[in-house]
Amino acid sequence: MKWFAALVCASAFAQVPYERIVNAAREPGNWLTYSGSYLGQRYSPLTELTPANVSSLRVKWAFQMDTRLQVSPIVVDGVMYVTGPNSAAALDLRTGRPLWRWSRPLPKDYQSIGFGRVNRGPAILDNQIFVATLDCYLVALDAQSGVERWSAKVEDYKVGYSMTLAPLAIRGKVLVGVSGGEAGIRGFVDAYDARTGSRAWRFYTIPGPGEPGHNTWSEASWKTGGGSTWVTGSYDPDTNTVYWGVGNPGPDWNPDSRPGDNLYTCSLLALDGDTGKLKWHFQFTPHDSHDWDSAHVPVLFEANVRGTRRKLVAVANRNAFYYALDRTTGEFVAGRPYARQTWAKGLDDSGRPIVIPGTEPSEQGTLVWPNLNGATVWFSPAYSPQTEWIYVATREIASIYFKRRAEYQPATFFAGGGEASVPGNQPSGAIRALEASTGQLRWEFPLHSAPWAGVLATGGDLVFSGSDEGNFFALDARTGKPLWDFQTGGRIAANPISFAIDGSQCIAIAAGSVLYVFGR
Amino acid sequence: MWRWMLAGVIAVQAAAQTEADPAAARRIFEAQCALCHGQTGGGGRGPALNRPKLSKAPDDAAIRIIIREGLPPDMPGAWQLHPTEVAALAAYVRSLGTVAPETLPGDKGRGARLYQSKGCAGCHIVAGKGEGFGPELSDIGVRRSAAYLRQTILKPSANLPEGFQYIAATPASGSAVRGIRVNEDSFTIQLKAAGGRFFSFRKAELKDLRRLEKETPMPAYEGQLTPAEVDDLVSYLASLKEKP
Numbered sequence: 001m002k003w004f005a006a007l008v009c010a011s012a013f014a015q016v017p018y019e020r021i022v023n024a025a026r027e028p029g030n031w032l033t034y035s036g037s038y039l040g041q042r043y044s045p046l047t048e049l050t051p052a053n054v055s056s057l058r059v060k061w062a063f064q065m066d067t068r069l070q071v072s073p074i075v076v077d078g079v080m081y082v083t084g085p086n087s088a089a090a091l092d093l094r095t096g097r098p099l100w101r102w103s104r105p106l107p108k109d110y111q112s113i114g115f116g117r118v119n120r121g122p123a124i125l126d127n128q129i130f131v132a133t134l135d136c137y138l139v140a141l142d143a144q145s146g147v148e149r150w151s152a153k154v155e156d157y158k159v160g161y162s163m164t165l166a167p168l169a170i171r172g173k174v175l176v177g178v179s180g181g182e183a184g185i186r187g188f189v190d191a192y193d194a195r196t197g198s199r200a201w202r203f204y205t206i207p208g209p210g211e212p213g214h215n216t217w218s219e220a221s222w223k224t225g226g227g228s229t230w231v232t233g234s235y236d237p238d239t240n241t242v243y244w245g246v247g248n249p250g251p252d253w254n255p256d257s258r259p260g261d262n263l264y265t266c267s268l269l270a271l272d273g274d275t276g277k278l279k280w281h282f283q284f285t286p287h288d289s290h291d292w293d294s295a296h297v298p299v300l301f302e303a304n305v306r307g308t309r310r311k312l313v314a315v316a317n318r319n320a321f322y323y324a325l326d327r328t329t330g331e332f333v334a335g336r337p338y339a340r341q342t343w344a345k346g347l348d349d350s351g352r353p354i355v356i357p358g359t360e361p362s363e364q365g366t367l368v369w370p371n372l373n374g375a376t377v378w379f380s381p382a383y384s385p386q387t388e389w390i391y392v393a394t395r396e397i398a399s400i401y402f403k404r405r406a407e408y409q410p411a412t413f414f415a416g417g418g419e420a421s422v423p424g425n426q427p428s429g430a431i432r433a434l435e436a437s438t439g440q441l442r443w444e445f446p447l448h449s450a451p452w453a454g455v456l457a458t459g460g461d462l463v464f465s466g467s468d469e470g471n472f473f474a475l476d477a478r479t480g481k482p483l484w485d486f487q488t489g490g491r492i493a494a495n496p497i498s499f500a501i502d503g504s505q506c507i508a509i510a511a512g513s514v515l516y517v518f519g520r
Numbered sequence: 521m522w523r524w525m526l527a528g529v530i531a532v533q534a535a536a537q538t539e540a541d542p543a544a545a546r547r548i549f550e551a552q553c554a555l556c557h558g559q560t561g562g563g564g565r566g567p568a569l570n571r572p573k574l575s576k577a578p579d580d581a582a583i584r585i586i587i588r589e590g591l592p593p594d595m596p597g598a599w600q601l602h603p604t605e606v607a608a609l610a611a612y613v614r615s616l617g618t619v620a621p622e623t624l625p626g627d628k629g630r631g632a633r634l635y636q637s638k639g640c641a642g643c644h645i646v647a648g649k650g651e652g653f654g655p656e657l658s659d660i661g662v663r664r665s666a667a668y669l670r671q672t673i674l675k676p677s678a679n680l681p682e683g684f685q686y687i688a689a690t691p692a693s694g695s696a697v698r699g700i701r702v703n704e705d706s707f708t709i710q711l712k713a714a715g716g717r718f719f720s721f722r723k724a725e726l727k728d729l730r731r732l733e734k735e736t737p738m739p740a741y742e743g744q745l746t747p748a749e750v751d752d753l754v755s756y757l758a759s760l761k762e763k764p
Contacts, residue, residue, distance in 0.1 A: 253600070365551050402551060405602055418600025420552055423682075448706040469705030482724070485707045 016076055016124045018171040022237045028459070029500035031075040034121055034166040036497065039300040040234030040243070041383040043457045044498035048505035050460040053520065054474045055484045060506065060519045061096035065089075068493075069510035072121040072166060072380075072454075074129070075499040080508070081143075082515060083119045083166075086133045090146060093501055096517065100146030102131075110135050113160050113413060114182030120232070120378070120495075121166030123174060125194050130174045132163035138176050138192055150197035154178065159410045160185050166232045170242070170273050173200055177229025181247040181293060184224035184414035189233070189244050189269070191276060201276030205229060205246045205264045213263035221258040224408045226250030227265045231295040231378045234313075236327065240273040243300065243313055243327070247293035251406035252372075253361040254289070254416025261286040266294045268315060270330060280330030284317045285353065289360045290343070290401060291372040292318040297380045299390060303437035305333055314436055316381055316392040318374025319343070322439030323351060336439045338432060339375035339394045343368050361401035361417045371399035371427075372419045379454035380495045382463065387477055389433045389442055391463050395450035397427035431455060431465050433480060443480035454495030456507070464507055466492030472509050472516070490514060545612035548605060552598060553613075561616035563665030565682060566595065570616040575662055575761070583610040624666055624755045626748070631756025634749055643738070647764045653700075653716055654738060661758040670754045674742040677734045686735045687711055689721050690728040700737065 016032060024030070024037040028045040035042045049057070067084045074081040079099065080091045087103040112134065123130040128149060129141040135157040140149045154176060155161035160183025168175040173191040181187070187205040192198065205227030207213040217225060226249045233244035249258060249265040266285035271278060285292050299314045303324075313327035320341035324334045332351030344353040359368050375395055382391045399419040406416030429447035434440065453466030461477040470492060473485035490512020497508050506519040550559055556566030563569070576591065577583040584606050590597030601609065635641065641650035644657045660669070672679045685701040689711060697719050699711030709729070711719045714737060723729060745753065 363547065363551070402600070404600060404605065407602065413599060415600045418598065420555065421596070423555055446706070448704055467706045471706050473707070482707070487705070487708075 015127050017126060018169075021125070021169070028498075029503070030077065031073065031497045031499045033074070033123065034072055034168065034232045035234065035297055035380060038170075038235040038237055040297045040380075041299055041301065041385075041457070042297070042380045042455065042495065043382060043384055043459075045459040046498055046500065046505045047459040049458060049462055049507070049520070051462065051476045051481075051483055054460075054462055056520050057474070057484055057486070057507070057518045058520070059486075060501070060517045062517070063089075063091055063096040063098075063515045065513050065515075068116075068118065068491075068513050069515060070118040070120050070164075070494045071510050071515065072495040072497055073508055073515070074122050074124050075497065076124060076143075079143075081122045081124065081129050083122045083131055085117045085119045085164075086135070087119075088122055088129060088131050088141060088146065090129075090143070093499075096515075102141055102146040102148070104133055104135075104137070104139065107135055107157070110157055111411070112162060113180065113411070114415070115162070115164060115179050115230075118164050120164055123167040123169040125169035125174065128194065130167040130169060130194075132165055132167050132176050134162050134164070136161045136163055136178065138163075138167065138174060138197070140174075140194070140197060152192055152197040152199065154190055155185075159183070163230075165230055168232050168235065168242070169194060170235050170237075173273070175233065175242060175244075177231070177233070177244060179228050179230040181226040181228035181230070181250060182252060182413055182415050183411065184226065184250045184408045185228065186223060186225060187227035187229050187247065189229050189242070189271060189276065191273075203269070203271055203276040203278065205267075205269070207263060216260040216263040218257070218259050224250055224414060225258065225262060225265065226252075228293065228295070230293075231297060234298045234300050235273065236300055236311075239328070241279060241327070242269075242271040242273050243298040244269045244271060245294040245296045245298065245315070247295050248288050248291045251414050251416030252289070252291040253401060253418060254403045254406045255287055255360070257406065259287075262288070266292055266319075268294060268298055268313070268325070268330075270327070282323070282325055282330045282332070282351065284315070284321065284323065285319045289403075290319075290368065292374055294318065295378050296376070299381060299383045299436070300327060301383055301385070301388075301436055303388060305437055312437065314383075314390055316376050316390065316394075316434070318370070318377060319353070320370050320375035321347060321353070322392075322434055324437055324439065325351075334438045338392060338434055338439055338441065340369045340396055340398075341375070342398075361403035363403055365400040365402050365420065367398060367400050367422060369398040370395060371397045372401070373397070373450075377452070379452060379493070382455040382457035383436060384457040384461075384463075384477055386459065386461060387433070388436050389477070390436045391455040391457055391465075391477070392432050392434060393451040393453055393455055393465055394430045394432045394444075395427065396429060397450045398422045398425050431463065431475060431480070433463075433477070445475050445480040445482060452491070452493035453509075456496035456498060458498055460505075464496045464498075464509070466494070466496070466509055466511065468492070470511055472496075472511065472518075486518070488512065488514065488516060541608050542612055542615070544605070545608035548601070548609055549612055553609075556595070558665065561613070562622075562667065564668060567663050568665045569613050572617045574613075574617070580610050580614060583613055587613075622666055624751070624758055626751030626753070626755030628752070628755040628759045631752035631754070634745075634753050635756055638741075638745070646760060651716070653712065653714060656763075657757060657760055658763040659761055661760045662762075666754050666758045669757045670750060673745070673750060673753060675740050676736050676738040677740070680734070680736060684736070686732040686737065688728070688730040688732055689719070689726050691721065692725055692727050696728070698732075698737075
């Protein structure tokens with residue numbers, strides 16, 4: 001009877017207006033947006049699970065899909081929404097039993113150029129679920145039935161555009177970015193009207209003729225300059241500012257045709273939510289030649305900096321440096337390496353890297369740390385307001401970078417080189433706790449290999465993450481001490497979330513093609 | 521008319537694109553392939569490619585596919601290479617096979633008898649026979665060069681494969697276990713000890729976990745076999761090309 005009542009409530013109040021997402025921290029039993037809140041912290045305020053009781057976690061249910069999963073689900077009022085590539089499902093939160101399923105056929109001539117056929121999650125706003133598809137459509141589904149309400153063509157998949165990310169729903173709009181940085185695309189961030197699917201604005205990450213920054217490209221190189229936007233951004237509702245990371249320039253490893261800084265590749269953008277107008281940018285890796293996309297979830301937080309309370313945005317970058325920036329102005333506040341790197345002497349006072357000569361890819365190969373997948377990648381870091389630390393899944397891995405000829409042909413690799421593993425170099429990894437305002441290391445938990453899983457922090461002072469060998473585990477957020485682990489049997493390349501089932505705290509993680517839900 | 525001219529241009533371009541530059545292909549091979557296949561294709565960690573027939577790539581098209589896509593899990597795909605480079609590289613790899621393959625001094629029949637009499641089958645399986653403690657050798661002649669085989673027989677610890685680890689694990693109570701690492705993650709490790717028994721440990725519960733660098737349970741046959749016997753054994757192992 002209680003179950004029946006809950007179900008009725010769920011259908012009556014399943015609408016998620018923008019204000020609920022803004023105030024997501026007030027309802028920690030749900031997980032309303034990709035990173036748990038707009039701030040990109042992947043932090044659950046739930047406190048039931050603690051270092052003292054986390055060892056009693058067990059599997060409550062599992063859900064399988066016929067594809068490898070990288071999903072970070074959405075949880076709302078007794079329903080969990082999950083996605084795979086070109087597919088989505090609504091699951092009963094108590095049992096994992098599907099309530100509806102949706103899929104969209106993938107065109108036969110679709111190809112993924114430079115990335116896997118995956119999807120990292122849905123978004124919700126009002127009564128609609130939003131899914132970004134590999135063939136580059138944004139689709140709005142009715143949250144109750146899974147019925148398609150509208151779909152919008154974002155760009156042409158035939159020339160290499162694609163989408164793998166979870167959309168970001170803000171007030172009245174749904175934001176997406178694109179993959180395709182190895183196919184010579186010109187990247188952008190798009191916003192669509194959530195009700196109609198019509199495009200509200202587009203911000204090109206590679207400035208065209210006459211636009212500021214265009215002079216950082218030579219001749220026609222901007223047209224194929226890359227600058228993909230394939231990881232979900234963050235949002236500051238107080239200032240209506242969207243923070244979004246930009247990928248590598250193209251061609252990746254042969255920069256000869258594009259002298260200059262190549263704005264806004266490998267940068268963080270601050271965009272106006274209503275218009276998409278650029279407020280500021282910060283470039284982490286000018287004139288990149290190692291494929292170090294700045295495709296990260298920016299983490300928004302406040303901290304005392306030399307005695308003053310400041311609003312900051314932090315990025316642990318693929319290039320192995322950690323950055324804290326003023327989130328109003330983009331000013332560089334602090335930065336330092338958080339993983340082994342051999343390409344820069346350090347950062348100057350403005351945060352620009354002091355590049356060591358001879359570290360670019362070469363015909364015969366150049367050994368550089370980190371490798372092309374970087375010291376961390378798309379998977380999310382977590383921030384705990386209790387410890388004021390950022391937790392980063394870190395990769396320690398070198399590679400030999402090769403430079404090759406690059407010739408643009410639509411729908412083919414426009415990469416100009418590649419990497420080879422270093423013989424005898426055994427890649428490793430760690431979960432590292434960094435002081436958020438400085439990047440200073442507070443503790444680390446070593447991993448057997450370089451990880452591909454994101455991190456979740458919780459109000460009970462726990463940190464959850466996964467390993468490439470299938471371990472899902474909990475650490476003490478203050479010490480890094482391992483407290484609990486579970487072998488999922490599948491490689492973990494996904495972000496964990498936390499929510500409550502009937503008031504009891506649970507954790508979910510995708511591993512292989514299975515989504516696991518753990519509770520006590 | 522325009523159409524004909526256009527067709528002509530395309531044909532010329534296509535010819536230009538498939539024209540192989542052996543010097544450039546050799547540079548690519550030495551930079552990216554030689555790490556495993558040896559500077560002259562004689563093999564190493566990867567199989568020798570200086571053979572007229574490559575079992576997994578019977579023709580040029582197949583070589584190109586393998587170069588582009590790799591052979592999981594060991595060989596990465598070189599998707600970053602331009603199609604012209606892939607074609608040139610495939611031609612270069614094929615040219616390696618036209619070099620006369622190494623003539624081995626030993627007698628493979630005598631080698632086969634030595635393999636039995638020296639107890640190799642006590643740890644290795646060939647064509648379904650033997651024990652499974654060590655790696656299967658049924659197609660070792662495809663996967664390893666003769667020089668590599670010789671070195672491994674004489675001094676196996678000098679030539680351990682990538683990822684191989686011999687481990688000494690000491691549980692909180694009980695005696696140390698020595699074994700080959702068969703799997704490991706951030707929390708646990710699984711070993712195969714002599715006799716084939718598997719052991720599983722939580723690393724945090726071990727008193728001691730030692731990675732025995734440059735050690736292997738395989739005995740060194742340097743000084744145990746005559747040079748002629750080593751030749752025979754290498755000749756036999758190099759002749760093992762196919763799994764049953």
